[in-house]
Amino acid sequence: MKPLYIQKLIVFVPVVLFVIFLTWSWHRAGFSTAIECKHRDIDGTTADDLQKDSQISVHKKENELLILVWVWPFGETFPLNTCQSVYGISGCKLTADRSLYKMADALVIHHVDIMYNRSSLPQDPRPHHQRWVWFNLEPPLIIKNLHFLDNLFNMTMTFRQDSDVYRPYGRIEALKQPQSFTIPAKSKLVAWVVSKWYPGARRIAYYEELQKYIPIDVYGKKHMKLSWDDFYKTISQYKFYLAFENSIYKDYITEKLWSNAFDSWAVPVVLGTSRQNYERFLPGEAFIHVDDFPSAKDLADYLVQLDNDDEGYKKYFNWRSLYRVRRETGWDSSYCEACRALKQAPDYQVISSVKKWFLEGTK
Numbered sequence: 001m002k003p004l005y006i007q008k009l010i011v012f013v014p015v016v017l018f019v020i021f022l023t024w025s026w027h028r029a030g031f032s033t034a035i036e037c038k039h040r041d042i043d044g045t046t047a048d049d050l051q052k053d054s055q056i057s058v059h060k061k062e063n064e065l066l067i068l069v070w071v072w073p074f075g076e077t078f079p080l081n082t083c084q085s086v087y088g089i090s091g092c093k094l095t096a097d098r099s100l101y102k103m104a105d106a107l108v109i110h111h112v113d114i115m116y117n118r119s120s121l122p123q124d125p126r127p128h129h130q131r132w133v134w135f136n137l138e139p140p141l142i143i144k145n146l147h148f149l150d151n152l153f154n155m156t157m158t159f160r161q162d163s164d165v166y167r168p169y170g171r172i173e174a175l176k177q178p179q180s181f182t183i184p185a186k187s188k189l190v191a192w193v194v195s196k197w198y199p200g201a202r203r204i205a206y207y208e209e210l211q212k213y214i215p216i217d218v219y220g221k222k223h224m225k226l227s228w229d230d231f232y233k234t235i236s237q238y239k240f241y242l243a244f245e246n247s248i249y250k251d252y253i254t255e256k257l258w259s260n261a262f263d264s265w266a267v268p269v270v271l272g273t274s275r276q277n278y279e280r281f282l283p284g285e286a287f288i289h290v291d292d293f294p295s296a297k298d299l300a301d302y303l304v305q306l307d308n309d310d311e312g313y314k315k316y317f318n319w320r321s322l323y324r325v326r327r328e329t330g331w332d333s334s335y336c337e338a339c340r341a342l343k344q345a346p347d348y349q350v351i352s353s354v355k356k357w358f359l360e361g362t363k
């Protein structure tokens, strides 16, 4: 048998440690929330109520909006602390911690990540003041189940210019003064990089017609291989790039133009929304539109003609002395912009049917 004092110690020490732990965790949960969380409220809920509801600590300052990233877009994580430091947007706190749901001033919900499962939307009762932002960068062809969104959302964040938060794939910015530039050496004619071969899409039919009259180098799955590391080096050797969108949809102008073509300094031949729509976002002489030609053969003839006319070809670069292309690449910038817009928007705003807004262009 062990001596009595050892037996007592075996019982006593764990009890003392347990009491210390309990005190510590109680302090941690209660204390910081009570001091640091003052909640803006509309419906009479006070910070104390919220604290009782959610025993969590959040370091949130007065007038700061707490934005809950409901799902990581496409499962991709991003830094949550860049609104002020990178984008100069103050008073925003982003979190991906769903236990803060009840305290969140707004949720940003990325459509593609919830579109197959209605229960992947929040199921808990929604705090009165809380606004939901619908975040989507895909055209109707790609997304599903827009009716899941009926009577839930307060704001839209998409590539459409009339969204509450406008998130284009790219844009041009006027330079302070004209700038000189060099067009990379060109040894090839037309390139196209295509990942998804949607049968029946207009771009497939157009390509099939066009390639009868002019050689087109096609890269991508099932075609010539091209790694990202070699992308711009390879494509910049071409005079023209087919920036063909998978959908014809208002304001839907993607990285196929902004990045694939412009970053490669290949003149974009676009197929997508109307020329008039493109010209809302960039100079008319920065691209060739398939609709400028009565047929694919006429377009092919024009490309061959430009291939033999250096001056004519170079005209497609004149805008480069006055503008530069800007692309917002990080997800964090969208979430910070959503916060900025939420701060400026009315506290109360309703979109009864996102589906109607997105498919018919009306709120």
Ligand SMILES: *[C@@H]1O[C@H](CO)[C@@H](O)[C@H](O)[C@H]1NC(C)=O
Pocket (backbone or CB within 6 Å): 117, 118, 119, 120
């Ligand atoms: C739908 O989402 C809920 C909540 O995330 C999850 O519990 C459920 O398993 C999902 N259902 C399917 C079919 O994936």
Ligand SMILES: *[C@@H]1O[C@H](CO)[C@@H](O)[C@H](O)[C@H]1NC(C)=O
Pocket (backbone or CB within 6 Å): 128, 129, 130, 131, 132, 150, 151, 152, 153, 154, 347, 348, 349, 350, 351, 352
């Ligand atoms: C947000 O929109 C939903 C319906 O779309 C509405 O029920 C809710 O009251 C709105 N909330 C705010 C704060 O605007």
